[in-house]
Amino acid sequence: MAAQIAKxxxxxxxxxxxxxxxxxxxxxxxxxxxxxxxxxxxxxxxVLARLRAAYGLDKPFYVQYGLWLWSFVRGDLGFxxxxxxxVVDVLADAVPYTILLxxxxxxxELLLGTLLALMAVRRQNGLVDKVVSLGGMVMYTLPTxxxxxxxxxxxxxxxxxxxxxxxxxxxxxRWGPFPYALDFVSHxxxxxxxxxxxxxxxxxxxxxxxxxxxxxxEYVLAAQxxxxxxxxxxxxxxxxNAVLPVVTILGLEFGALLSGALVVETVFAWPGxxxxxxxxxxxxxxxxxxxxATISGIGVVGANLLADIVASIVDPRLHGEV
Amino acid sequence: MxxxxxxxxxxxxxxxxxxxxxxxxxxxxxxxxxxxxxxxDISTLNxxxxxxxxxxxxxxxIYPMLVEAMFDTTVGVLRFRPSLAHSWEFRNSDRDIVFHLxxxxxxxxxxxxxxxxxxxxxxxxGDATIGSIRQSALDGLQRADDxxxxxxxxIEVPDDSTVIFHFRRAYAGQLFDAGLPIVPTHxxxxxxxxxxRTHPSNRKPVGAGPFALxxxxxxxxxxxxxxxxxxxxxxxxxxxxxxxxxxxxxSRLQELKAGRIDLVGGLEPLDVAGIRSxxxxxxxVSISERQYFFVGWNNIDGTAYSASKGASVIPHSLxxxxxxRRALTYAINRKEMLATLLGNWGKxxxxxxxxxxxxxxxxxxTPWPYDPAMxxxxxxxxxxxxxxxxxxxxxxxxxxxxxxxxPAGDQFYxxxxxxxxxxxxxxxxxxxxQPVDGSVFFPTLMEKKYDxxxxxxxxxxxxxxxxxxxxxxxxxxxxxxxxxxxxxDGILASAKRTVHEVETxxxxxxxxxxxxxxxxxxxxxxxxxxxxxxxxxxxAKIGVLGTLYHAWEWHTGxxxxx
Numbered sequence: 061m062a063a064q065i066a067k068x069x070x071x072x073x074x075x076x077x078x079x080x081x082x083x084x085x086x087x088x089x090x091x092x093x094x095x096x097x098x099x100x101x102x103x104x105x106x107v108l109a110r111l112r113a114a115y116g117l118d119k120p121f122y123v124q125y126g127l128w129l130w131s132f133v134r135g136d137l138g139f140x141x142x143x144x145x146x147v148v149d150v151l152a153d154a155v156p157y158t159i160l161l162x163x164x165x166x167x168x169e170l171l172l173g174t175l176l177a178l179m180a181v182r183r184q185n186g187l188v189d190k191v192v193s194l195g196g197m198v199m200y201t202l203p204t205x206x207x208x209x210x211x212x213x214x215x216x217x218x219x220x221x222x223x224x225x226x227x228x229x230x231x232x233x234r235w236g237p238f239p240y241a242l243d244f245v246s247h248x249x250x251x252x253x254x255x256x257x258x259x260x261x262x263x264x265x266x267x268x269x270x271x272x273x274x275x276x277x278e279y280v281l282a283a284q285x286x287x288x289x290x291x292x293x294x295x296x297x298x299x300x301n302a303v304l305p306v307v308t309i310l311g312l313e314f315g316a317l318l319s320g321a322l323v324v325e326t327v328f329a330w331p332g333x334x335x336x337x338x339x340x341x342x343x344x345x346x347x348x349x350x351x352x353a354t355i356s357g358i359g360v361v362g363a364n365l366l367a368d369i370v371a372s373i374v375d376p377r378l379h380g381e382v
Numbered sequence: 383m384x385x386x387x388x389x390x391x392x393x394x395x396x397x398x399x400x401x402x403x404x405x406x407x408x409x410x411x412x413x414x415x416x417x418x419x420x421x422x423d424i425s426t427l428n429x430x431x432x433x434x435x436x437x438x439x440x441x442x443x444i445y446p447m448l449v450e451a452m453f454d455t456t457v458g459v460l461r462f463r464p465s466l467a468h469s470w471e472f473r474n475s476d477r478d479i480v481f482h483l484x485x486x487x488x489x490x491x492x493x494x495x496x497x498x499x500x501x502x503x504x505x506x507x508g509d510a511t512i513g514s515i516r517q518s519a520l521d522g523l524q525r526a527d528d529x530x531x532x533x534x535x536x537i538e539v540p541d542d543s544t545v546i547f548h549f550r551r552a553y554a555g556q557l558f559d560a561g562l563p564i565v566p567t568h569x570x571x572x573x574x575x576x577x578x579r580t581h582p583s584n585r586k587p588v589g590a591g592p593f594a595l596x597x598x599x600x601x602x603x604x605x606x607x608x609x610x611x612x613x614x615x616x617x618x619x620x621x622x623x624x625x626x627x628x629x630x631x632x633s634r635l636q637e638l639k640a641g642r643i644d645l646v647g648g649l650e651p652l653d654v655a656g657i658r659s660x661x662x663x664x665x666x667v668s669i670s671e672r673q674y675f676f677v678g679w680n681n682i683d684g685t686a687y688s689a690s691k692g693a694s695v696i697p698h699s700l701x702x703x704x705x706x707r708r709a710l711t712y713a714i715n716r717k718e719m720l721a722t723l724l725g726n727w728g729k730x731x732x733x734x735x736x737x738x739x740x741x742x743x744x745x746x747x748t749p750w751p752y753d754p755a756m757x758x759x760x761x762x763x764x765x766x767x768x769x770x771x772x773x774x775x776x777x778x779x780x781x782x783x784x785x786x787x788x789p790a791g792d793q794f795y796x797x798x799x800x801x802x803x804x805x806x807x808x809x810x811x812x813x814x815x816q817p818v819d820g821s822v823f824f825p826t827l828m829e830k831k832y833d834x835x836x837x838x839x840x841x842x843x844x845x846x847x848x849x850x851x852x853x854x855x856x857x858x859x860x861x862x863x864x865x866x867x868x869x870x871d872g873i874l875a876s877a878k879r880t881v882h883e884v885e886t887x888x889x890x891x892x893x894x895x896x897x898x899x900x901x902x903x904x905x906x907x908x909x910x911x912x913x914x915x916x917x918x919x920x921x922a923k924i925g926v927l928g929t930l931y932h933a934w935e936w937h938t939g940x941x942x943x944x
């Protein structure tokens with residue numbers, strides 16, 4: 061298994077390099093550059109030319125790529141033109157918020173999705189099952205921004221239960237560790253729900269189908285005939301087999317969330333990678349774009365590797381395979 | 383399975399409900415704090431590298447300046463009050479200004495602010511390798527043989543409390559140019575110029591202004607606190623000024639209405655009625671007449687100009703004639719546009735000189751009226767007639783059809799373009815709307831690679847028309863409509879030579895009359911910038927000098943929330 065993981069890591073590195081190369085090309089294909097945002101009557105063409113030179117924008121495309129790659133290999137992701145500081149520092153501010161949002165959303169998605177699937181399976185073809193199926197379909201098709209706005213309108217401005225924006229209340233860092241943590245979690249819930257709700261609907265439908273299929277398998281019938289308890293059958297036989305594909309889906313989704321969830325981050329002013337990446341692209345801040353692409357690539361590859369490892373743990377038949 | 387479902391239900395309920403059990407007080411802020419909502423984060427707190435308006439306003443609260451600007455709205459001129467300099471006098475036929483620094487002014491690390499800080503700062507502003515966008519403020523200073531700013535000849539420091547600016551000639555903007563924010567030599571003096579842009583002090587400033595930075599959480603908020611050491615003019619009255627970053631317009635509006643934010647700029651006119659009915663605690667302040675919008679007609683053939691790298695300047699086949707341009711102005715209903723788009727939060731424009739400058743305003747000029755019949759008559763007189771009955775005029779086989787470019791992603795510009803397109807169609811002129819990515823919009827205009835555009839400019843508080851109307855298109859690429867007029871060039875040159883701004887009044891009046899006749903572009907309207915302020919914020923002097931102007935005087939009454 062260790063050798064397989066090592067092989068996967070090597071492939072992952074090449075994959076990430078491929079992603080950032082494509083991102084580099086795409087940013088340079090777009091018209092305009094970072095200096096174009098500084099255009100104003102008070103900025104003489106000579107000063108603008110010097111700024112372009114200071115940012116390295118006057119060099120040929122392939123030279124810029126080579127220089128960036130050389131820095132990247134040495135662990136230096138360059139200087140962000142739009143943020144006026146090192147890309148590593150910019151990412152260090154945004155990545156933790158993105159990871160926390162993604163993790164919380166995935167956990168909520170799994171919990172809610174499993175809960176809905178269990179309710180539906182327990183009352184198969186009953187009213188609950190039909191409501192869960194129909195409700196899930198509706199939730200899955202609603203646009204994320206609509207869900208986000210609805211959540212903030214009802215639970216924040218309407219009921220006053222949760223804050224509407226940002227990751228902290230004003231002055232929260234002066235409250236003490238526990239109130240600060242609680243405040244942070246309260247800010248995290250609505251954006252995480254906005255991501256989790258549509259996903260949980262999909263998980264619920266998928267898991268429901270898989271659970272029903274698992275309960276029809278011979279090994280479950282054998283376990284029932286042996287008199288094993290319902291919870292034991294569910295825990296040891298039905299659920300592990302039903303949840304395996306869900307683990308793969310969640311792995312893919314987690315990887316995507318690590319790139320940031322732009323719409324949710326914008327509505328909730330969440331300081332994550334999504335907003336950062338789009339701002340960087342619009343500003344043609346290619347070092348920051350490449351930094352975001354690097355994190356995104358690592359995230360997707362890492363999340364998938366993690367999903368495969370979890371799958372190999374859940375399913376004994378996959379032990380040793382990654 | 384039931385027990386597992388119950389467990390799931392409990393876990394979900396805990397996760398969702400527990401954080402909601404927080405004190406409602408945590409939704410509000412204390413009474414000595416004012417919260418301002420801003421749409422985007424800033425990139426630096428070093429005035430040398432400031433690029434955006436918000437950055438500029440914040441750095442002026444933190445750093446000292448020799449003089450403080452104020453705008454006399456009754457006359458329409460900038461006036462200056464002592465700040466770091468407690469007094470000054472002009473010498474040498476007004477070419478020199480001697481500033482006497484206020485004693486006892488300290489940086490926030492308790493070191494004294496001296497004249498050497500002023501000299502050093504201007505050296506940085508003028509250093510071409512640093513590339514400050516404020517470099518143009520030094521254009522009036524002494525030059526070396528190679529054309530660069532000669533700081534040694536320009537700024538003299540006879541002692542720690544005196545600094546003398548030596549300008550090449552007297553001009554109206556001397557005090558304005560000498561009033562840039564000053565940075566501490568003891569922080570930046572030993573830093574190599576190449577390392578200045580990334581220096582940590584750009585994000586943890588040492589200033590002497592009424593506010594100091596307490597914290598800066600990127601993409602979240604900046605917190606300024608009252609600086610107890612400040613003597614310029616003193617520590618801020620507020621304990622804290624929080625700038626909260628909320629990129630979404632709707633979020634900022636909702637937070638303002640809910641009382642979680644006290645001040646939001648850039649409100650939409652359509653939001654005003656809703657705010658007034660649902661949030662009576664919010665006052666609407668209008669900052670008038672600093673931004674105008676226009677439809678720019680490229681007066682020259684842009685293709686020939688850019689192909690020849692500026693050597694070929696020939697009139698545009700559609701917009702090269704002043705009569706045609708006037709006809710297009712007659713065809714555009716600016717009153718309707720103002721009512722529809724701005725709810726009458728604005729004023730029709732007759733030219734690029736703001737009504738703020740009362741001394742320069744030509745009151746004899748009235749906007750050309752909306753008159754499609756006159757538009758048709760003028761176009762026909764110029765040979766533009768719809769001969770084939772397709773609804774579009776032609777001349778010499780060429781239809782009157784063109785691309786109308788605008789910045790992509792901005793609904794306001796798109797609304798203007800749609801109205802223009804519809805109104806021009808009624809007189810047989812066809813405009814194809816073409817949104818252009820923001821980062822290439824102005825380069826496209828400056829390279830003249832367009833036919834017509836919808837654009838807007840925010841004006842400085844001293845009349846500066848050279849960049850936009852000088853006929854030397856290579857030297858002044860911001861003359862985006864490529865207007866060329868010898869008399870206007872003469873007016874611009876004379877205005878530059880005049881020392882006292884108000885004396886240029888007659889020149890600007892003539893300038894406006896020429897533009898009114900020539901219609902190099904169709905001036906649409908001056909828009910008002912709308913700012914929502916919670917009534918608990920008192921002492922706010924929000925106006926043409928910005929939203930945060932004199933924020934050190936703000937104080938709060940009882941907290942008012944919905």
